[in-house]
Amino acid sequence: MDFYVYRSNQLEGPFTARQLHDMVIANELDPELLCAPDGAQEWRPISDILSPVLPDKTEVVPDKAPEIPPIAKSALFSQALGFLSLLCLGIVVLHRQTGFYALAALAVPAVICGTLALVQIRRQGAATIGNGFALGGMVAAVTSLLAGAWLAFSVLPAGIPELDSLPHEAEAHQANPE
Numbered sequence: 001m002d003f004y005v006y007r008s009n010q011l012e013g014p015f016t017a018r019q020l021h022d023m024v025i026a027n028e029l030d031p032e033l034l035c036a037p038d039g040a041q042e043w044r045p046i047s048d049i050l051s052p053v054l055p056d057k058t059e060v061v062p063d064k065a066p067e068i069p070p071i072a073k074s075a076l077f078s079q080a081l082g083f084l085s086l087l088c089l090g091i092v093v094l095h096r097q098t099g100f101y102a103l104a105a106l107a108v109p110a111v112i113c114g115t116l117a118l119v120q121i122r123r124q125g126a127a128t129i130g131n132g133f134a135l136g137g138m139v140a141a142v143t144s145l146l147a148g149a150w151l152a153f154s155v156l157p158a159g160i161p162e163l164d165s166l167p168h169e170a171e172a173h174q175a176n177p178e
Contacts, residue, residue: 002038003049005029014038021050068129075117075130078137081110085144092148100152107141107148114138 002014031047085107091099117134
């Protein structure tokens with residue numbers, strides 16, 4: 001079946017339904033232009049005649065970005081403190097007990113903050129996120145505590161004893177080195 005289109009006070013055509021469809025999709029024809037099948041007296045918009053094959057003309061509104069819930073601050077603190085405590089393992093290697101105390105001063109608050117974050121996230125539901133941060137900080141803190149204790153109290157040598165703590169035979173030997 002052939003169609004005629006009325007555009008700019010002129011009659012254009014004949015066009016097949018497929019040609020009309022392709023011209024509308026390519027934005028060569030406005031879907032609101034009047035058209036009629038060959039021999040018909042009634043003129044209707046192209047969109048009415050081709051409505052089963054034309055996509056709906058809807059205005060595309062860009063979707064708003066989904067709103068991301070805030071991360072629990074205590075979860076961020078837990079992660080930061082936990083990973084800083086891992087860095088303190090180097091201090092443990094250099095200064096044994098002092099390094100272990102510095103490590104513990106970071107690791108214990110990391111575990112506490114992580115626990116508080118998990119409780120807060122559980123209570124607030126989908127309104128707050130940060131489980132991964134809290135768990136990551138807690139795992140890092142516990143790992144550094146265990147590794148630090150192992151290094152400080154089991155593996156590393158005890159350091160150089162001071163002269164006052166030397167056994168008496170060693171003092172006598174130092175006084176008379178025969």
